[in-house]
Amino acid sequence: MIRFIFSKLLYLVPTFLGITVIAFSFVRILPGDPVLLMAGERGVTPERHAQLTAQLGYDKNIVLQYFDFLGRLFHGDFGNSLVTKKPVLTEFLTLFPATVELGLCAIIIATLIGVPVGVLAAMRRGSWFDQVSMTAALVGFSMPIFWWGLLLIIFFSGILGWTPVSGRISLMFFFPDVTGFMLIDSLISGQDGAFASALSHLILPSVVLATIPLAVIARQTRSAMLEVMGEDYVRTARAKGMPPFRVIGIHALRNAMVPVVTTIGLQIGVLIAGAILTETIFSWPGIGKWMIDSISRRDYPVVQSGLLLIAGLVMLVNLLVDLTYGLINPRIRVK
Amino acid sequence: MAEAKTFVYCSEASPEGFDPAPYTAGGTFDASAHPIYNRLTEFKQGTTEVEPGLAESWEVSADGMEYTFKLRQGVKWQSSDTFTPTRDFNADDVIFSYDRQGNAENPWHQYIAGITYEYYTSMAMPELIKSIEKVDDYTVKFTLNQPEAPFLANIAMPFASIVSKEYADALMAAGTPEDLNNLPIGTGPFKFVAYQKDAVIRYQKNADYWGTAPLIDDLVFAITPDAAVRLQKLKANECQLMPYPAPADIEAIKADPNLKMDEQAGLNVGYLAYNTTMAPFDNPNVRKALNMAINKQAIVDAVFQGAAVPAKNPIPPTMWSYNDAVQDDAYDPEAAKKMLEEAGVKDLSMKIWAMPVQRPYMPNARRTAELMQEDLSKVGVSVEIISYEWGEYLQKSMEAGRDGAVILGWTGDNGDPDNFLSVLLSCTSAGEGGANRAFWCNEDFSKLLQDAKVTADQAERTKLYEQAQVIFKEQAPWFTIAHSTQYVPMSNKVSGFKMSPLGDFTFDTVDIAE
Numbered sequence: 001m002i003r004f005i006f007s008k009l010l011y012l013v014p015t016f017l018g019i020t021v022i023a024f025s026f027v028r029i030l031p032g033d034p035v036l037l038m039a040g041e042r043g044v045t046p047e048r049h050a051q052l053t054a055q056l057g058y059d060k061n062i063v064l065q066y067f068d069f070l071g072r073l074f075h076g077d078f079g080n081s082l083v084t085k086k087p088v089l090t091e092f093l094t095l096f097p098a099t100v101e102l103g104l105c106a107i108i109i110a111t112l113i114g115v116p117v118g119v120l121a122a123m124r125r126g127s128w129f130d131q132v133s134m135t136a137a138l139v140g141f142s143m144p145i146f147w148w149g150l151l152l153i154i155f156f157s158g159i160l161g162w163t164p165v166s167g168r169i170s171l172m173f174f175f176p177d178v179t180g181f182m183l184i185d186s187l188i189s190g191q192d193g194a195f196a197s198a199l200s201h202l203i204l205p206s207v208v209l210a211t212i213p214l215a216v217i218a219r220q221t222r223s224a225m226l227e228v229m230g231e232d233y234v235r236t237a238r239a240k241g242m243p244p245f246r247v248i249g250i251h252a253l254r255n256a257m258v259p260v261v262t263t264i265g266l267q268i269g270v271l272i273a274g275a276i277l278t279e280t281i282f283s284w285p286g287i288g289k290w291m292i293d294s295i296s297r298r299d300y301p302v303v304q305s306g307l308l309l310i311a312g313l314v315m316l317v318n319l320l321v322d323l324t325y326g327l328i329n330p331r332i333r334v335k
Numbered sequence: 336m337a338e339a340k341t342f343v344y345c346s347e348a349s350p351e352g353f354d355p356a357p358y359t360a361g362g363t364f365d366a367s368a369h370p371i372y373n374r375l376t377e378f379k380q381g382t383t384e385v386e387p388g389l390a391e392s393w394e395v396s397a398d399g400m401e402y403t404f405k406l407r408q409g410v411k412w413q414s415s416d417t418f419t420p421t422r423d424f425n426a427d428d429v430i431f432s433y434d435r436q437g438n439a440e441n442p443w444h445q446y447i448a449g450i451t452y453e454y455y456t457s458m459a460m461p462e463l464i465k466s467i468e469k470v471d472d473y474t475v476k477f478t479l480n481q482p483e484a485p486f487l488a489n490i491a492m493p494f495a496s497i498v499s500k501e502y503a504d505a506l507m508a509a510g511t512p513e514d515l516n517n518l519p520i521g522t523g524p525f526k527f528v529a530y531q532k533d534a535v536i537r538y539q540k541n542a543d544y545w546g547t548a549p550l551i552d553d554l555v556f557a558i559t560p561d562a563a564v565r566l567q568k569l570k571a572n573e574c575q576l577m578p579y580p581a582p583a584d585i586e587a588i589k590a591d592p593n594l595k596m597d598e599q600a601g602l603n604v605g606y607l608a609y610n611t612t613m614a615p616f617d618n619p620n621v622r623k624a625l626n627m628a629i630n631k632q633a634i635v636d637a638v639f640q641g642a643a644v645p646a647k648n649p650i651p652p653t654m655w656s657y658n659d660a661v662q663d664d665a666y667d668p669e670a671a672k673k674m675l676e677e678a679g680v681k682d683l684s685m686k687i688w689a690m691p692v693q694r695p696y697m698p699n700a701r702r703t704a705e706l707m708q709e710d711l712s713k714v715g716v717s718v719e720i721i722s723y724e725w726g727e728y729l730q731k732s733m734e735a736g737r738d739g740a741v742i743l744g745w746t747g748d749n750g751d752p753d754n755f756l757s758v759l760l761s762c763t764s765a766g767e768g769g770a771n772r773a774f775w776c777n778e779d780f781s782k783l784l785q786d787a788k789v790t791a792d793q794a795e796r797t798k799l800y801e802q803a804q805v806i807f808k809e810q811a812p813w814f815t816i817a818h819s820t821q822y823v824p825m826s827n828k829v830s831g832f833k834m835s836p837l838g839d840f841t842f843d844t845v846d847i848a849e
Binding site for chain 2: 031041049082
């Protein structure tokens with residue numbers, strides 16, 4: 001197991017370096033110059049342009065700039081935002097809990113609904129339930145998040161008035177950040193109704209964010225279950241008269257979960273992509289919205305370091321998924 | 336005691352910071368300069384007229400080079416958990432506020448790594464201001480390098496907000512200078528309470544405010560970048576006022592019995608700038624002919640959905656010195672065709688640049704360009720529409736020898752005609768890096784602007800600008816498109832909101848019915 005973990009870790013090093021190259025080049029391949037965007041329609045004299053470019057360090061050779069960037073990274077310095085002038089890491093850490101909270105809720109919803117639906121669809125293969133749920137999954141998978149989010153807001157907030165429109169908590173509540181997780185902080189604050197308000201604000205965005213992963217998980221669970229249920233040992237268990245509940249629960253599900261766990265892990269990347277849109281629609285102050293704003297403003301340091309931090313995170317999650325996979329299925333370890 | 340009145344504003348963007356000097360975005364000023372700070376002079380609410388602010392009165396020397404400001408006495412600085420002022424606002428604060436922006440030696444010039452003062456620089460303050468002296472605690476004298484008529488309007492702009500020197504000194508001593516940007520202290524109508532990045536800003540009424548006290552107790556900015564969501568929040572009474580509704584929603588807002596909407600012609604202009612240095616666009620007759628070939632009203636109807644007035648002058652009709660006597664080039668394709676023939680222009684093919692972003696002065700440049708393309712094809716001119724990413728667009732459009740006519744526009748900073756005409760059309764700005772995208776340099780026109788700039792008398796200036804607009808129309812460096820209307824939807828319960836022609840959002844006169 002230790003060798004397995006070690007080999008996985010070793011594999012991360014070149015991947016991470018590769019990502020630094022991509023993150024660094026990405027912002028520089030994009031057309032548009034941060035100095036000019038700062039000046040906007042106003043124009044900027046060539047002298048002032050040169051002065052600002054030099055001040056930002058963008059007049060140097062691009063390779064040198066890259067090594068500067070890498071060097072600073074090794075010292076834990078992710079640079080400062082060109083717009084707010086604040087350290088990228090500080091901003092990331094302020095906004096990160098909001099995204100995690102939203103992402104966790106979404107993945108919980110997606111798993112709690114997706115897995116049972118998938119199992120049920122597999123057990124009743126070809127039934128109306130199977131057909132309806134799998135069609136719904138297909139629709140969910142191809143749903144444009146922006147449109148879907150707005151639709152839910154208009155229906156549930158606008159017409160029915162059941163849920164708040166956007167934000168993390170009613171503006172009536174005001175308390176300091178302790179953990180950055182609104183559900184926890186609202187409880188700590190001890191204010192009446194704060195937790196309920198935070199929870200009600202979470203419903204729509206997490207449902208929107210859960211839509212695609214839910215669809216993927218349901219379909220994956222269904223096909224994994226079908227595969228497993230065709231295996232000899234399941235048929236044997238059945239033949240031996242084991243109750244269906246035990247067959248499914250103990251034998252089939254456990255084995256079917258191996259690819260499903262991987263799928264759930266892989267959905268983390270999808271979640272981050274989805275969070276970018278979801279956070280923008282729901283004014284959810286997380287890293288997704290922050291990245292979108294920074295790309296449009298050519299805030300180089302934020303985009304490159306932000307991408308790195310997110311990529312690092314996805315890598316970490318994938319590592320955990322691999323390890324869990326190794327735990328559930330020992331055969332993976334000896335390859 | 337009555338319950339505290341809370342007013343929630345669904346703002347469109349997160350502020351870049353709370354120090355108004357280093358930033359340029361309107362959303363930042365709405366969150367910093369307007370609620371928290373004051374300036375020596377202020378724009379009278381709802382107008383572009385200059386009125387006394389922290390300066391009670393001023394005297395201008397006969398040559399227009401010296402401005403002596405008498406400062407208001409007894410103006411209290413706000414306090415916070417970490418700072419309690421020991422003195423009132425005085426001349427030291429004024430000198431500090433300007434010096435830190437213009438003087439590279441000032442320790443506050445770079446109090447945060449990479450900070451720059453773009454507005455101070457682009458308003459040419461470093462070249463303009465020769466010295467600022469403290470005459471006594473409540474008198475400050477500015478000496479200029481040349482007379483500058485718009486000066487009083489310039490220093491009413493957000494970048495010229497007065498910050499506390501005592502607070503700055505305390506922060507420097509504590510080793511936390513960046514708190515000037517994070518935990519602002521000002522003299523304005525509202526005190527900063529807290530900011531949660533990208534989510535919410537909270538302010539409280541400044542009980543010691545020197546001016547008329549605000550009618551609301553708490554002011555909250557709920558940061559909501561999406562226009563459709565802002566409208567939903569307004570309808571759900573999660574906020575009471577919002578900026579920038581989507582044009583498509585205007586009708587629905589008007590129909591909603593719980594909402595009302597203020598509207599006003601914006602202080603802006605959208606235009607198509609020819610490259611007047613390149614044949615055949617160096618011939619004013621060709622430019623005029625093209626102008627006559629384009630159906631302006633159709634653009635206003637289709638692109639602005641009527642939320643604009645057709646533009647004939649480069650400055651909007653709400654601005655003083657607007658010359659209403661100027662006749663716009665009539666839409667007349669037949670005459671246009673003839674003029675082109677007379678100018679010897681045949682089978683002309685040209686490029687029209689369409690900007691990739693929406694701006695208050697231009698909701699959809701691509702559509703505008705397409706309408707122009709259609710109109711021009713009727714007079715035998717073929718048009719290719721091109722576009723670039725926004726940063727690229729700004730850069731390439733100002734390169735000398737640029738191929739094609741560019742759609743762009745401008746929103747005024749300070750309500751002075753000079754801020755439109757000199758910036759966009761003078762010979763000085765026709766050079767590299769200038770904002771004169773027509774590269775149009777007309778000596779007579781520029782001379783009028785220069786004369787107006789150094790004249791203090793507004794009636795005199797008005798005459799000069801009126802003449803300048805006549806030359807502009809004759810020479811036609813632009814096809815002037817439109818001045819767009821600005822809409823501010825709000826709850827029925829809101830009263831006392833005054834729309835600013837400069838596009839600012841201020842809440843010190845706002846009240847809300849329970």
